[in-house]
Amino acid sequence: xxxxxxxxxxxxxxxxxxxxxxxxxxxxxxxxxxEQMDLDSxxxxxxxxxxIIGFALVLGELLTRxxxxxxxxxxxxxxxVAPNHENAPSSPPNLDAVRIxxxxxxxxxxxxxxxxxxxxxxxxxxxxxxxxxxQAVNVVNHLPLPLFVLNSExxxxxxxxxxxxxxxxxxxxxxxxxxxxxxxxxxxSEKTLSSWIDECQKNKVTSTRLWERVRVTLPDQSxxxxxxxxxYNRDNPSGAEFIITFFDRTERYSxxxxxxxxxxxxxxxxxxxxxxxxxxxEVLEDELADSVDEEMRDFMHKMNVAAAQLTIFVNxxxxxxxxxxxxxxxxxxxADWSKTINSVLDDMDVRAKINGITIERNIDKDIPTVGIxxxxxxxxxxxxxxxxxxxxxxxxxxxxxxxxxxNGLIETTVQDFGIGMPTSVTTNLFEKFYRNHRTRGKAxxxxxxxxxxxxxxxxxxxxxxxxxxxxxxxxxxxxxxxxSQLTDEQKQGDGKDIIRQSHGWVKNxxxxxx
Amino acid sequence: MDExxxxxxxxxxxxxxxxxxxxxxxxxxxxxxxxEVVLAIDGKDGFDKALSDAFDIILxxxxxxxxxxxxxxxxxxxxSPAIKAKIIIITNLEQGEENKQKIEQQAxxxxxxxxxxxxQLVGFLxxxx
Numbered sequence: 001x002x003x004x005x006x007x008x009x010x011x012x013x014x015x016x017x018x019x020x021x022x023x024x025x026x027x028x029x030x031x032x033x034x035e036q037m038d039l040d041s042x043x044x045x046x047x048x049x050x051x052i053i054g055f056a057l058v059l060g061e062l063l064t065r066x067x068x069x070x071x072x073x074x075x076x077x078x079x080x081v082a083p084n085h086e087n088a089p090s091s092p093p094n095l096d097a098v099r100i101x102x103x104x105x106x107x108x109x110x111x112x113x114x115x116x117x118x119x120x121x122x123x124x125x126x127x128x129x130x131x132x133x134x135q136a137v138n139v140v141n142h143l144p145l146p147l148f149v150l151n152s153e154x155x156x157x158x159x160x161x162x163x164x165x166x167x168x169x170x171x172x173x174x175x176x177x178x179x180x181x182x183x184x185x186x187x188x189s190e191k192t193l194s195s196w197i198d199e200c201q202k203n204k205v206t207s208t209r210l211w212e213r214v215r216v217t218l219p220d221q222s223x224x225x226x227x228x229x230x231x232y233n234r235d236n237p238s239g240a241e242f243i244i245t246f247f248d249r250t251e252r253y254s255x256x257x258x259x260x261x262x263x264x265x266x267x268x269x270x271x272x273x274x275x276x277x278x279x280x281x282e283v284l285e286d287e288l289a290d291s292v293d294e295e296m297r298d299f300m301h302k303m304n305v306a307a308a309q310l311t312i313f314v315n316x317x318x319x320x321x322x323x324x325x326x327x328x329x330x331x332x333x334x335a336d337w338s339k340t341i342n343s344v345l346d347d348m349d350v351r352a353k354i355n356g357i358t359i360e361r362n363i364d365k366d367i368p369t370v371g372i373x374x375x376x377x378x379x380x381x382x383x384x385x386x387x388x389x390x391x392x393x394x395x396x397x398x399x400x401x402x403x404x405x406x407n408g409l410i411e412t413t414v415q416d417f418g419i420g421m422p423t424s425v426t427t428n429l430f431e432k433f434y435r436n437h438r439t440r441g442k443a444x445x446x447x448x449x450x451x452x453x454x455x456x457x458x459x460x461x462x463x464x465x466x467x468x469x470x471x472x473x474x475x476x477x478x479x480x481x482x483x484s485q486l487t488d489e490q491k492q493g494d495g496k497d498i499i500r501q502s503h504g505w506v507k508n509x510x511x512x513x514x
Numbered sequence: 515m516d517e518x519x520x521x522x523x524x525x526x527x528x529x530x531x532x533x534x535x536x537x538x539x540x541x542x543x544x545x546x547x548x549x550e551v552v553l554a555i556d557g558k559d560g561f562d563k564a565l566s567d568a569f570d571i572i573l574x575x576x577x578x579x580x581x582x583x584x585x586x587x588x589x590x591x592x593x594s595p596a597i598k599a600k601i602i603i604i605t606n607l608e609q610g611e612e613n614k615q616k617i618e619q620q621a622x623x624x625x626x627x628x629x630x631x632x633x634q635l636v637g638f639l640x641x642x643x
Contacts, residue, residue: 264607276539286633498618504629504630505624506624
């Protein structure tokens with residue numbers, strides 16, 4: 001189980017830290033006493049020993065406390081539910097105070113409480129579901145975390161008091177409602193709570209999962225960021241199939257948001273002069289073209305292309321920062337694929353031409369409409385063409401093809417006939433900051449582009465791939481999903497009345513209908 | 515799409531923008547395309563001008579002095595709910611999630627300035643009702 005691995009890593013970290021600290025202090029002490037204070041070597045040795053022992057004792061005590069916390073918390077949980085135990089604590093353990101292995105501990109604690117509710121349900125000797133649910137209520141109520149119990153229909157059947165307070169609705173309005181109708185959850189990947197529930201109900205008896213950085217919108221429209229852990233137990237006698245626990249991390253994650261705020265500010269400062277450059281270059285190109293010679297016109301085109309390239313890069317920085325913070329939102333809408341791709345290619349044609357390259361288009365006619373986020377797809381295609389141009393060196397064309405693949409997804413490939421790469425490097429190509437060491441120095445780039453492409457395409461439910469041969473060129477491909485195959489949940493991403501384009505959006509009612 | 519001809523002549527545009535180079539470019543391109551342009555380089559001034567309801571389109575920058583674009587937008591919708599102008603946000607600043615939602619509710623359009631040249635802006639406005 002992931003959680004116990006995580007705990008293991010954490011404990012290992014604590015012990016390793018302790019050993020390192022003792023080592024560092026020993027060296028430090030020896031240096032101070034022997035080298036700096038010039039003490040007699042025997043005295044220095046004795047003093048150093050005493051110092052290290054003292055330090056090790058204190059550190060050992062501290063680390064032991066941290067490492068034992070999970071066990072103590074679980075012990076307290078067991079004592080808490082144990083009937084008539086003389087040392088039984090009156091309140092449940094505070095899971096939030098556990099510093100390491102919190103996920104594992106909370107999962108175990110919940111199982112303890114579930115088993116306890118099972119036992120007490122037996123004692124009452126009514127196997128009516130209602131009775132045992134009441135038992136579960138008593139246990140659940142005391143947990144200090146927002147916690148919700150769902151039945152197989154995904155409706156909330158129960159919640160801890162702090163859960164009810166967290167949502168801010170009366171229990172009457174909360175119970176019986178599907179959880180995700182009440183609280184909007186946005187997950188960092190396509191593995192959502194809902195898809196996990198589907199999977200559990202299909203082929204699992206018990207299962208546990210943890211999500212980090214889930215964006216939560218409460219009924220009063222306030223936004224939180226939580227880690228969410230979920231437990232599934234098909235045979236739970238209380239009928240409580242799913243137990244969902246929220247760990248509110250808004251404060252911690254909003255500190256990260258401020259770092260995105262920094263990126264946003266830096267991007268603003270880059271974009272402002274960029275806007276001016278692009279504007280003045282356009283004026284020059286438009287109004288000076290007839291009065292200067294061919295070479296000057298060519299220079300102006302190149303300035304234009306360079307400015308456009310910088311725009312893409314600035315957006316890449318922003319988007320990678322968003323991905324890191326789970327803030328890259330996709331608004332999937334229905335789009336005509338050949339129109340979409342052709343309009344990006346129109347923009348990229350100038351850039352290719354300046355580099356002596358033509359883009360050949362090979363777009364099938366009968367492609368069904370796709371579900372895409374216009375802005376992000378623009379960035380995917382622009383980045384792929386940009387790469388193809390960069391690594392083309394000497395060759396004169398790039399071929400862009402789109403067709404419906406065997407699996408029904410819409411596949412698009414960008415093929416160049418440039419320097420290519422050996423298979424050994426293609427495997428890591430979509431990792432962040434990965435660049436082929438052979439091309440480093442030969443072509444500019446940060447290695448952000450492909451990472452971004454992969455993130456965007458996975459968020460669309462598609463895939464990315466690459467085929468390459470050294471000296472012969474590379475083919476990069478990606479797939480997107482037909483609009484008809486999107487789930488309702490994916491389609492809900494956006495209000496229908498907003499038309500999104502690469503440079504912003506406009507409300508439908510503000511546009512001419514044509 | 516023909517970007518140079520304004521299909522609706524004599525339309526009045528208010529630009530609230532404090533970056534001199536940018537407003538120079540926008541005013542020039544819009545006037546060439548036949549728009550009548552009024553410029554405000556300050557938030558409060560822009561807000562007062564907007565209240566007169568003499569414009570078909572308002573281009574509103576977010577980072578302007580004395581009153582931010584989002585404040586102007588919010589107060590315009592409050593004070594003058596029947597305003598005829600289409601309000602288009604023009605900015606280079608990425609919005610936080612909360613601000614973004616507010617803008618999507620209240621504005622008619624949103625443009626990232628670095629993504630669009632003055633001529634493309636004209637084309638965009640030509641297509642606005």
